Amino acid sequence: MAPMRLRFAPSPTGALHIGGARTALFNWLLARHNEGVLLLRIEDTDRERSTPENVSQILDALQWLELDWDEGPVFQSEREERHREVLQALLQGGHAYRSNATAEDVAAYKRLYGAERGFRGEATAGDRKDGAVRLHVPDGESTVVHDVVRGDTRFDHVHLDDPVIARADGSVLYNFAVAIDDLDAQITHVVRGEDHLSNTPKQLLVLRAARALGIGAETPEPVYAHLPLLHGPDGKKLSKRHGAASVQELRDAGFLASAVRNYLALLGWGAGDDATFLTTPELIERFTLERVSRSPARFDQVKLRWLDGLHVRELPVPELSDRLLEFLQLTDPEAAVAAAADRGLLEGAVAISQEKIQTLADFWPLARLFFVGVAEDRAARERWLGEPGIASVREARTELATIERFDLPAISAALEGLVQRQGVKPREVYQPLRVALAGTAVSPGIFETIELLGREETLRRIDATLVG
RNA sequence: GCCGCCAUCGUCUAGGGGACUAGGACGCCGCCCUCUCACGGCGGUAACACGGGUUCGAAUCCCGUUGGCGGUACCA
Numbered sequence: 001m002a003p004m005r006l007r008f009a010p011s012p013t014g015a016l017h018i019g020g021a022r023t024a025l026f027n028w029l030l031a032r033h034n035e036g037v038l039l040l041r042i043e044d045t046d047r048e049r050s051t052p053e054n055v056s057q058i059l060d061a062l063q064w065l066e067l068d069w070d071e072g073p074v075f076q077s078e079r080e081e082r083h084r085e086v087l088q089a090l091l092q093g094g095h096a097y098r099s100n101a102t103a104e105d106v107a108a109y110k111r112l113y114g115a116e117r118g119f120r121g122e123a124t125a126g127d128r129k130d131g132a133v134r135l136h137v138p139d140g141e142s143t144v145v146h147d148v149v150r151g152d153t154r155f156d157h158v159h160l161d162d163p164v165i166a167r168a169d170g171s172v173l174y175n176f177a178v179a180i181d182d183l184d185a186q187i188t189h190v191v192r193g194e195d196h197l198s199n200t201p202k203q204l205l206v207l208r209a210a211r212a213l214g215i216g217a218e219t220p221e222p223v224y225a226h227l228p229l230l231h232g233p234d235g236k237k238l239s240k241r242h243g244a245a246s247v248q249e250l251r252d253a254g255f256l257a258s259a260v261r262n263y264l265a266l267l268g269w270g271a272g273d274d275a276t277f278l279t280t281p282e283l284i285e286r287f288t289l290e291r292v293s294r295s296p297a298r299f300d301q302v303k304l305r306w307l308d309g310l311h312v313r314e315l316p317v318p319e320l321s322d323r324l325l326e327f328l329q330l331t332d333p334e335a336a337v338a339a340a341a342d343r344g345l346l347e348g349a350v351a352i353s354q355e356k357i358q359t360l361a362d363f364w365p366l367a368r369l370f371f372v373g374v375a376e377d378r379a380a381r382e383r384w385l386g387e388p389g390i391a392s393v394r395e396a397r398t399e400l401a402t403i404e405r406f407d408l409p410a411i412s413a414a415l416e417g418l419v420q421r422q423g424v425k426p427r428e429v430y431q432p433l434r435v436a437l438a439g440t441a442v443s444p445g446i447f448e449t450i451e452l453l454g455r456e457e458t459l460r461r462i463d464a465t466l467v468g
Numbered sequence: 469g470c471c472g473c474c475a476u477c478g479u480c481u482a483g484g485g486g487a488c489u490a491g492g493a494c495g496c497c498g499c500c501c502u503c504u505c506a507c508g509g510c511g512g513u514a515a516c517a518c519g520g521g522u523u524c525g526a527a528u529c530c531c532g533u534u535g536g537c538g539g540u541a542c543c544a
Binding site for chain 2: 357428
C-alpha cells in the first residue's frame with residue numbers, strides 16, 4: 001500500500017498560533033502513527049505579509065515543539081512557473097477565463113440577481129490579456145466534500161461564485177495554488193482547520209479541471225479531514241487578549257513542549273478511555289482521525305498548567321535542569337549565568353524543587369536562594385523575624401553547628417528535636433529559619449534547603465540575620 | 469443577507485436507542501497530609517441549549533428554533 005502523505009501548510013503571516021500548532025501536531029501524529037510522510041509547505045503567495053522573519057518564526061516554533069517533517073520546506077512562491085503552466089492549461093482547456101469584472105461589478109450583480117446566485121463572469125472579449133482569471137463553475141451541479149470527521153457536505157454550485165484563481169498579473173491565488181500543490185505532491189490526506197471546509201469545493205473544482213486535462217490524472221483525490229477550530233476561554237477567536245496565543249508565548253511562559261503536545265492533542269481528540277496524561281510515544285501509538293471530534297474547543301491555560309506539572313515531574317533531573325537552563329537563557333540571562341555556574345548545585349536545587357513547580361517559570365522564584373543569595377522581602381521579615389523568630393533562629397544555629405554529619409537525617413533530627421523541646425508549632429521554628437536563609441517565606445523543604453546550602457553557607461546566612 | 473459547520477458539567481471530554489438516578493479529567497468547595505509552596509489522598513458542586521416528531525423506549529435518529537463559529541477577497 002502506498003504510504004500516507006500528509007502536509008502542514010502554514011502561511012507565514014505572523015507567529016505560529018496555537019490553532020496552527022494543533023493542526024501541525026495532528027498531521028505529525030498521523031504521519032508517525034501510519035509511518036507516512038509529512039511535507040512542510042510554506043504558503044507565501046501573499047507577498048505583503050510573507051516575510052522571512054515570519055517564516056523563521058514558524059520554523060522555530062515547530063522546532064521547539066519537536067515536530068519534524070520529512071519533505072520540504074517547499075515555498076509556494078517558488079512554484080510560480082508550475083502554477084502559470086497549469087493556469088494556462090486551464091485557460092486553454094476552457095475551464096477558466098479572463099474577466100474584467102471588478103469587486104463593484106460583482107456586488108452589482110448580486111444586487112441584481114439576489115444573494116442566492118453565485119457570480120458568473122463574462123469572458124473578456126477577443127484576446128485581451130487583462131483581467132483576473134476566474135474558474136468556470138459548472139452551473140446546476142454540486143460538489144460533495146467527503147470528510148473523515150464530518151461526513152459528506154454538499155455544496156450546490158448555484159451559490160458559488162466563479163472563484164478568482166489568479167490576479168490580473170497572472171500570480172495565482174490560494175485556492176488554486178493549494179489544489180495544484182497538493183496534487184503535485186501527491187498528498188493523500190488533507191488535514192486542516194475547519195475554516196477551510198467552505199474552500200474545499202473550490203479546490204476540488206480546480207483539481208478536477210486539471211485532472212480533466214490530464215494533469216495529475218493518475219493521482220487520486222485526497223481524503224479530507226477538517227479539524228474543529230480552537231477558541232479562547234471566552235469562546236471568541238483566540239488572540240493575544242487571552243494570554244498566550246502563539247507557540248512562542250507558551251514557550252516563554254515556561255511550558256514544556258511535551259506538555260503542550262499532550263494538551264493540544266486533547267483539544268478535538270480523545271484517547272477513548274479516560275487517559276489524560278499521554279507521552280508523545282503514547283500519542284503516536286493511539287492517534288487516529290476517527291476519534292477527532294466535530295465541535296470546537298476552548299484553549300484553557302489552567303488545565304495546561306496542571307498537565308505541565310505532571311510532565312515536569314516525569315522528567316529525569318539532568319534533563320529538567322537542561323530545560324530550565326534553556327528557559328532561563330531565554331527569559332532571564334543573568335539568572336541563567338548564575339544557575340549554570342555550578343551543575344551540581346543546579347541539579348540539587350532541581351531535585352528538591354521538581355515536585356513543587358508546575359512550569360519552568362516557577363523554578364527561579366523558588367530556588368534563586370541557592371544561586372544569588374537571600375532575597376529582600378520586608379513582609380516576610382516582619383512576619384517571621386521578630387523577637388521570638390530571632391530567638392528561634394539562634395537556637396537552630398546552635399543545633400546545626402554541632403551536628404556531626406551535615407546530612408538530611410541529621411538536620412531533620414536536630415531541628416525536630418528543637419521543635420519538641422521548645423514545645424512550639426513546627427512552623428515557629430521553620431519559618432524564621434526559612435526567611436533567614438531565603439529571605440522569603442517560600443522555598444523548597446527546609447531540611448533539603450539546609451542540606452543543599454551546606455553547613456558553612458547556612459551558618460553564614462544565619463549569622464548575617466542575627467547581626468542584622 | 470446568503471451558503472456551510474457545530475451544540476453533554478464553568479472548561480476538555482466519554483457516550484453512537486434500553487447498560488445513564490449521564491462516567492472521567494481540569495477548575496472550584498470541604499476534609500486529611502503538612503515546615504512555606506506544591507504534591508498526594510478522600511468527599512462534594514456541576515451538564516444532555518430549546519421545541520416538535522420517530523420509537524414500547526432518545527443525550528443518542530429526524531425536523532425546526534436559538535446560539536456560536538467559518539466562508540462569502542484580484543487574503544491565506
